[in-house]
Amino acid sequence: MEQGFTYQYDTVRSTTTLPIQRPLVPKSGELNINRSQPVPLAPIPERETQTQKVEPAAVVKKPAPPTLSQQRYWWWRQESKLLVGDSRYMTPRNELQLVTISKNEKAEFHLPARQINRASYDWLTILLLIALVLFASVKKTWNKYIENLFHSVVNYSTSIRMFQEKNTSVLQGAFQLDILFYLVFSAFAFQLLVFFSIDLPFENFQLFLFSAGLVIVYFFAKKLIYRLVGFTIEKTGETGEYLFNMNNFTRIAGVILFPVVTIIAFYPFNNIELPVTIGVILIALIYFLLIIRGFVILLKKQFSIFYLFLYFCTLEFVPLVLLYKILVL
Template sequence: MDVIVTYQQDTVKVKNLINQAPQNRELKSVVSRKKPASILDIPEREQAAELSEKKTYTPDQIRNWRILQENKLLINNSKYITPLTDVNFIQSEKPDPGFVLPIRLRNTTGTDWLTLLIFFGIVLFASIRVAYAKYMGHLFLSLFNYSTSVRMLQEKNYPVFHGAFRLEAIFYISLSIFVFQILHLLKWENAVPSPSYFFMILGIVLLYFYVKKLMYLMLGSLFEARNETREYLFNMDNFNRSTGLLLLPIVILISFAPTKTPVFIVFAGIAILISSNLILLQRGIFILLKKQFSIFYLFLYLCTLEFLPLLLIYKVVVVE
């Protein structure tokens, strides 16, 4: 029969069971159990650390120290500041420039005579604009309307010849100035900004167009196409007159442009010349094909008088 025993612990008096715990003799011999030292057992310090005495200097030492400090401030071994003999004052404060416009270099070569030529071209244009305004309207219309060109050729109005002559003068002057400006901008080695050089260019331009017209008349007689050749030359004169009016503002802008190298204006003038020649070439092909002209002779006719001189000019001016 099993007996169940219940243990009851007194909650008021608790027995200390540490003394009844088994003692390990080996561990007791290793661990040293000492009583901690009390704060009261530390002896009180009898005297505080002695303060370091303040170092004193004699008047001679102080005077020598001040002399050494003054010697470091000397300028050129002198105790006095030497007055400046320069009367120019240095302004340390930066002045306020205010509103300043940007400076643009103008492409000027000191060619006042060129301004007079441009002014002469403007005067010619003004005289034509007042007296021959209707003729100028028909002139620009004939560039794109072939029937207008034929009607102007058949009329042969004598008073209109005066306006046509002035327009041709504007064309030769404007083209010569434009060539002169291009050679100057390209810095061609033979280009000299002088009136004699300009008039030499003007003479070359006049000679080129005169020889070109003479060659057209000779070939027209050779191929029995005199009427077609005269009609083509009349259209060429109309294109030259209108091109001169378009080149006049171009040369004015190049002369008085605010930029140093007005490249875009020069390209605009070259584009006007190329466009005018292409439209004239188309008109010439139309006139010659109307007579049932041979394509081979037409190609030879136009290449000899239109493309070959331009290639020679390009080789002389640009390549060389």
Template sequence: MGVKNTYYQDTTKALNQRVEVPQNVEETSNSVQIKGPQTSRKNFSVVDSSDYIAPRTETKLHTELLEKPTFILPNRERNKPHNDWITIIIFVAIAIIASIRYTYAKYIQQLFLSLFNYATSVRMLNDKNYPVFHAAFRLEIIFYITLPLFIFQCLNLFKYENTAFAPQYFLIIFGSVLLYFFGKKLIYLTLGLLFETQNETREYLFNFDNFNRSLSLVLLPIVILIQFAPLKSPMFIAILGLVILFILNIILLRRGAIILLKKQFSLFYLFLYLCTLEILPLLLIYKVVV
């Protein structure tokens, strides 16, 4: 017990001892002097001033001219600002096609097939499907709208001495087209009565109408491209339309020869018959226009 008391006494004395801290601590010349809590810290710094980034005081902006952008959106100037009436005609034609596109889709397929398959043409002639007449009538309306419009556009593209045709010329072309086709049908019917070839004439006129109905579906996209295609001069589109017209007329003449040869026509009279009613009127029209 005496030893323990002696140990606790020594420990207590050690804890109660105070360590005296000198008020002034002198170090080397490069050290910092600490003089208590109220000592001035003017000369005390953690980081040297040379370590700071000097601020930029320049306010002048350097400007550069950027290069012009290489990506340019296509832009087409309206070189026909007074032809909005053409848009209305095209809209009417598209609306008529939309009214028969899904209802008479099978008829449209047979129509194009009849251009190259004579048996299909004969089957369509003998088929008395009266609801189909509504589609045929609408396609003929489109044909008598788009063909004068295509001719009007071609005359403007191939215009003489840069003289544009006024919209009034479209009415003249429209009337001329109606007069030409209905007049030709009347002449065919008259000759059919004279030569007693009513059945052959009726079959040929049926094929003639089928070719016109098919041509209406082909000419409408061409007319739309000529009017709205982003081209400086859609000349090749018009030439393509003229080539299609020429090819279909050749096929129609061949079909007419097949029909009339069934009647055992002489080749000489067949040539005169077709040339007089098909080729000669086109040559006269070309002569008048030129």
């Protein structure tokens, strides 16, 4: 009979003891490492992954308040941009006049006076008041006529209707507007002569009288020549209609030029180039519309284009060129 032995680990009596560390004797050709010395723990390098590492959000720091020197520098930069012309300082005006006071005179307070280089025309103010009264009278009494007058500039049928009516009220309003035109246009011609410094032996009010006489003679002579030419070529009806439209355009020119002449007379600056330019442009525009109206009238009456061209060149452009040559040269 066989006997069997069973081994059982005694967990009660057995004790766990640390193994005794014995110095290892290195064999020949081997490296001995002393494990009794502490080994520093180096950081374990992280493995590179395909995903990008998320950086923590940057902490926003409030900027430091500016120093006093920085504020002074910023104020200096802002003040350097405030220029008067090309300089940081205003140039002094040498317009003060010293007044010497004797012992017998009483000391008074004198304000600095600034002289205006432009001459003042008191008679022009009276002339503008008369023109204002004329316009106000026509505006109050014949307001409908003024509306039809402006409408006839752009509408030919309105012009024909006004030409056929010719009632008493229209004639009275037209007469006052004619006087307004000759006053205002003569004043504008006077201002042009002064502005362009035309060398004439007249000054001030005498120059205005010369301008008024020149304007009146020019328009009356022009209308007389038109009637003579129309009688000669047997076109009195067409000529009369064109002269009627010419009178309408001149009346409108007087009304439009009235504020321009007033602005030039009381312009606060010495250089009056801007209002003078506006007035010249308005006159040129009205004259251009009048020439177009003349072509429309004569073409509707089956007038020859060749004679039409000679007609307007002889009676419109040639007198203007001669007048320019007389005044300038």
